[in-house]
Amino acid sequence: MRVATFSIGGERRVGEVDLERGIILPFDLPPSQAEAGIPALIGRREVPARLSPVALERVEIEAPIPRPRRNIFCIGKNYHEHAHEFARSGFDSSAAAGAVPKAPIIFSKVPETVVPSAAPVLIDPAVSSAIDYEAELAVIIGRPGRGIRPEDAFAHVWGYTIVNDVTARDLQGRYSQWLVGKSQDTFCPMGPWAVTREAIDIADTGIRSYVNGDLRQDSNTKLLIFDIPTIIATISAGLTLLPGDVIATGTPAGVGIGFDPPRYLKAGDVVRIEIDGIGVLENRFEEARP
Incomplete structure (x- = not known):
């Protein structure tokens, strides 16, 4: 699975990237968790539900972990x-x-x-x-x-x-x-x-x-x-x-x-x-x- 941290409408989200279709499927995560980027997924027993797809061209791709917790x-x-x-x-x-x-x-x-x-x-x-x-x-x-x-x-x-x-x-x-x-x-x-x-x-x-x-x-x-x-x-x-x-x-x-x-x-x-x-x-x- 290919996963990105991205921003849309000034809000940080995390989603699965589908390059063939040119879309990203945001995960259903609370904004307070999505702010951490990909670490919001780590440790979960199940992958969160995916929301409606968004065209990749509409989002701003951020670093997968925008600010690591330590060095x-x-x-x-x-x-x-x-x-x-x-x-x-x-x-x-x-x-x-x-x-x-x-x-x-x-x-x-x-x-x-x-x-x-x-x-x-x-x-x-x-x-x-x-x-x-x-x-x-x-x-x-x-x-x-x-x-x-x-x-x-x-x-x-x-x-x-x-x-x-x-x-x-x-x-x-x-x-x-x-x-x-x-x-x-x-x-x-x-x-x-x-x-x-x-x-x-x-x-x-x-x-x-x-x-x-x-x-x-x-x-x-x-x-x-x-x-x-x-x-x-x-x-x-x-x-x-x-x-x-x-x-x-x-x-x-x-x-x-x-x-x-x-x-x-x-x-x-x-x-x-x-x-x-x-x-x-x-x-x-x-x-x-x-």
Whole structure:
């Protein structure tokens, strides 16, 4: 099932997307619950009744989780070729331990970074001159858990969406902790919607990114160094994962820092990310106004 958070008539709703018919079927949810977006569905024994369909062209698609309840968990260097390109870049504070990590590298982005597909991503030249893109599959947690075993991990997954882990590389290199370089305002485009766990074969899913139509990343989730069960087991060891938590699973090779010279983003650039079975996340980068 493909599910979107959307607005119509100034009211936030959640509904099932039918792309073939070009419609969205709103779920019968109280406005106070729908305000949270997709988390309003998580934990329910039954899917709410669907209301009359609305044409997709009439609604404004929002991020699946417009404001996560806490930081987005992220995994660094989780595709072999990207691990090597990042280690060569000179911005990798973990490179001394080897290009390919022996355990998942975990960092986070603050909730306020989230913006929907089609929203502008803001570049502030007074803060950073090295803005990069990272196409990523993101996991949405559906069932709470602590000390989750890898073999039980998928029982805790509600579904998946797309994230662009936008990064200020100069800030990432300046500080040994990545939070500031990853958490600039608007640095987490998410969407356009989410799919439920059974909707795609997550062990073999294509992932691509384009900058101004130029193919930059072209990979597959089967090439992850640490798979989703390993990631969930690692994060939940002593830390309780909660419904609605988002985990970005890492980006493949082809990011701007991997080119010589680096191909950083500038105002006017458009980044398009495709993940098979989910959809297309596309955002234009614009200079921030004072």
